[in-house]
Amino acid sequence: MNYNEAIEYIHSSYKFGIKLGLENIKTLLNLLGNPQDSLKYVHIAGTNGKGSTAAYITQILMEAGYNVGTYTSPYLLRFTERIKFNNIEIEEETLAELTEKVREKVEAMAGMGLNHPTEFEIVTAIGFLYFALKKCDIVVLEVGLGGRFDSTNVINCPLVSVITSISLDHTRHLGETLAKIAYEKAGIIKEKGDVSIYPLEDEALRVVKQVCLEKNARLVSFGKNDVKVKSEGIFGQEFDFGRFKDLKITLPGEHQPYNAALAVQTVDLLREKGLKISDEAIINGLLKTKWPGRMEVVSRNPAVIIDGAHNPDAALKLTQSLSKYFPGKKIIFIMGVMKDKNYMEMIRAAAPIARCFIAVATLDESRSLPAEELAACIKQYCNNVLIGDTIKGAVDTALNLADQNDVICAFGSLYYIGEVKSLLEN
Structure with a gap:
């Protein structure tokens, strides 16, 4: 083997x-x-x-x-x-x-x-x-x-x-x-x-x-x-x-x-x-101590942060930290989640500081919430919602929207943020 x-x-x-x-x-x-x-x-x-x-x-x-x-x-x-x-x-x-x-x-x-x-x-x-x-x-x-x-x-x-x-x-x-x-x-x-x-x-x-x-x-x-x-x-x-x-x-x-x-x-x-x-x-x-994938800055100008927050408590902590570290900034969020998670509460936690959301499916197709469904849920809290056909597509969209001083944050599941990290580091 x-x-x-x-x-x-x-x-x-x-x-x-x-x-x-x-x-x-x-x-x-x-x-x-x-x-x-x-x-x-x-x-x-x-x-x-x-x-x-x-x-x-x-x-x-x-x-x-x-x-x-x-x-x-x-x-x-x-x-x-x-x-x-x-x-x-x-x-x-x-x-x-x-x-x-x-x-x-x-x-x-x-x-x-x-x-x-x-x-x-x-x-x-x-x-x-x-x-x-x-x-x-x-x-x-x-x-x-x-x-x-x-x-x-x-x-x-x-x-x-x-x-x-x-x-x-x-x-x-x-x-x-x-x-x-x-x-x-x-x-x-x-x-x-x-x-x-x-x-x-x-x-x-x-x-x-x-x-x-x-x-x-x-x-x-x-x-x-x-x-x-x-x-x-x-x-x-x-x-x-x-x-x-x-x-x-x-x-x-x-x-x-x-x-x-x-x-x-x-x-x-x-x-x-x-x-x-x-x-x-x-x-x-x-x-x-290093622990990748937890509020990790993987790129700068614009700042791109990945975080494995995959439940409401973690999403709230992430949002509080982003508000503290980037006061007054509206964040470009990339979000992908598993369908068995309480994603409505996660969206509600992040929405107050969001400039926009880009919804993606995670890499685990059998467990992932489809991007279209996630986008429909996000629209209840934020008017500015886009769909990424792929994780690379979502990252490219976010980078095109951002100027040097903006902040992009990918969160919702560890099962896809590793891919975001790979794309940016390569």
Whole structure:
């Protein structure tokens, strides 16, 4: 099996859909010799901010000299971004070899009359095999969907369970209220474990506290007032948190100082468990952290920003940040969304600062909302709406509309903004 065949095989499992539950992944990992049991973890659930929090924690641990595996989803440009060792993507050849191993066991499961694993279960198994192969000191493991029944939740007690911001998303699978969604995320909390959380809304916080109580888990939290932002801009921010003064990050976005503070709080729990992590490693780790596709400036004059915001909360945070960094500017938005998302609320969040919208379909045809349908929805909030026949067409249209001082922002789904980035960087 070569790399392209491996990717084709992995994606062909998409037809088996999303099945929340741990039986399948447990069986598959058992057949593979349970590679996950040889590793230590920081396990991260939440609606938004999982990826950037994982990136901060990974970089800090690397600065401290640890060998770190990182598992995230989805990817921006290359599938291999999802599985990394010390921030270097899994080699294509290794991915192909491990996929072949997993496929053999999937076929064995079929022979036993068992369910076919989903795409995410297969990728998770490949990740565990790779991290065991690389003998990672610690794995920063991001949940795919929810937490309680997510395939990453097969692990035993992690060093720390981390919960990032919680808002409404994936309501069909996780529930219609913040409390229900929080309960699913809190499913990663283990008996007598340590839990590090982002400042949550009361409805979500009550649920997380209750689960911690039931599991005899220790909860560590901070308030938004504990983070003092001193300067902010599209190319970086500076803030105080706890014993740290003038912490610097390069990631823009109003929420990023809080994600960085969550990473610091989590790393302090790891220090309590005996990991040798200096304050210097924390300071340097935060500063060096990169996380593409999140308020990322991919071109200048005009400024072109890509952001993976794919739910109302993320769209609102994006809009607030754009208003702050470009006061008084009306934005040229390129927007593409999956049809199962709450795109009406996303449009409503962005419309007040929009000069116009260019609607596109994302690259995933089976799940994408057609551009014509999206444009019709946008017209309820904004009169100036165009349709991009292709992603390249949408980018060209936006560039033709813009002068040097304008701002273009592509958002709505990570599944197409990577293509925008490629087009502009090439």
